[in-house]
Amino acid sequence: MVEQHGRDAAAALHGSAHSPAQAPALSVVVPCYNEAEGLQELHRRLIAAIEPHFAHDFEIVLVNDGSRDATWAGMVALSDADPRVLCVNLARNHGHQLALTAGLAQAAGELIFVLDADLQDPPELIGPMLELIRAGHDVVYGQRRKRDGETAFKRATASAFYRLLDRLVDVDIPRDTGDFRLMTRRVLNVLQAMPERYRFVRGMVSWVGFRQVALPYDRDARFAGETKYPLHKMISFAIDAITSFSVAPLRIASWMGVCAGIGAMLMLAYVLGAWVSGHAISGWTSTLAIILVLGSTQLMILGIMGEYLGRMYMEAKRRPLYIIDEVHGVRGARGSAVH
Ligand code: UDP
Numbered sequence: 001m002v003e004q005h006g007r008d009a010a011a012a013l014h015g016s017a018h019s020p021a022q023a024p025a026l027s028v029v030v031p032c033y034n035e036a037e038g039l040q041e042l043h044r045r046l047i048a049a050i051e052p053h054f055a056h057d058f059e060i061v062l063v064n065d066g067s068r069d070a071t072w073a074g075m076v077a078l079s080d081a082d083p084r085v086l087c088v089n090l091a092r093n094h095g096h097q098l099a100l101t102a103g104l105a106q107a108a109g110e111l112i113f114v115l116d117a118d119l120q121d122p123p124e125l126i127g128p129m130l131e132l133i134r135a136g137h138d139v140v141y142g143q144r145r146k147r148d149g150e151t152a153f154k155r156a157t158a159s160a161f162y163r164l165l166d167r168l169v170d171v172d173i174p175r176d177t178g179d180f181r182l183m184t185r186r187v188l189n190v191l192q193a194m195p196e197r198y199r200f201v202r203g204m205v206s207w208v209g210f211r212q213v214a215l216p217y218d219r220d221a222r223f224a225g226e227t228k229y230p231l232h233k234m235i236s237f238a239i240d241a242i243t244s245f246s247v248a249p250l251r252i253a254s255w256m257g258v259c260a261g262i263g264a265m266l267m268l269a270y271v272l273g274a275w276v277s278g279h280a281i282s283g284w285t286s287t288l289a290i291i292l293v294l295g296s297t298q299l300m301i302l303g304i305m306g307e308y309l310g311r312m313y314m315e316a317k318r319r320p321l322y323i324i325d326e327v328h329g330v331r332g333a334r335g336s337a338v339h
């Protein structure tokens with residue numbers, strides 16, 4: 001079993017997994033979940049986009065996030081045919097952000113290029129991104145100008161999410177930005193020093209700071225397959241994002257308590273006034289209304305507190321973030337022996 005610091009563990013057992021002399025100039029990290037149909041095309045376009053800039057001095061780290069289709073077999077075939085491809089098989093589906101984290105931990109390059117497996121983020125943008133890095137930036141993130149092939153509902157919810165995030169979170173997390181970015185090793189080093197379990201990687205990168213710049217681009221439609229983010233996953237992704245970067249919901253909960261308290265005082269004054277003047281109230285409507293409003297407010301506040309408490313509990317367990325089943329590829333041949 002290789003745990004979150006699998007590379008370190010492997011390095012300890014087998015000597016350094018990759019000495020600095022071996023470090024490629026670029027690591028491309030791609031999390032994949034049920035992406036078998038698109039892998040060949042992904043590889044073809046990546047190679048065509050990267051070779052002009054890096055010749056052979058790069059590696060492609062593909063992470064199989066517990067796919068149920070032939071993704072792993074496809075990755076192994078790619079890696080056998082092209083030694084620059086390293087593939088990582090997670091023991092089960094850990095979710096997009098943890099799969100990405102697993103891939104980042106394997107990346108040895110001086111620059112790290114992150115993109116989705118579905119070719120919604122054009123690999124050809126490596127050129128302009130590289131120019132911005134060479135101009136002295138540490139992170140170049142793709143900012144979506146328009147999104148092809150996504151439903152109006154997805155676009156509306158995504159935009160509402162980024163607006164809400166903007167309001168609640170102190171860190172400046174750019175809008176309409178996914179995980180598509182090119183960053184330097186020093187940014188990755190900081191990311192890897194952040195041990196949290198609920199990872200909203202794009203927010204964590206913003207939090208790191210240094211010099212970050214947006215590169216506007218048009219997001220293509222998926223090359224193959226379908227989105228792995230149904231509504232319920234998007235909602236939990238949004239909750240993870242907000243709770244990992246902000247305690248504003250707790251403050252909102254307190255304000256709700258204050259408002260309910262003020263309402264209660266006014267009501268009490270009214271009730272006492274009615275009692276003093278001898279007009280006892282007979283109706284159950286007011287009683288019931290108060291019980292309902294107060295009851296639901298309390299439950300909501302408890303729920304918000306529960307969200308944070310639950311997260312603290314999960315973090316306190318300090319379990320590894322993900323489990324690696326196998327690493328396949330030239331470098332992995334030495335690094336994968338811990339099971
Ligand atoms: N993904 C993953 N694990 C998951 C869900 C998604 O590794 O549990 C990968 C997926 O293969 C893709 C990327 O995360 O490379 C983004 O997913 P998707 O394209 O479905 O999201 P969307 O673009 O629709 O927001």
Ligand code: MG
Nearest residue numbers: 116118120222
């Ligand atoms: Mg996609």
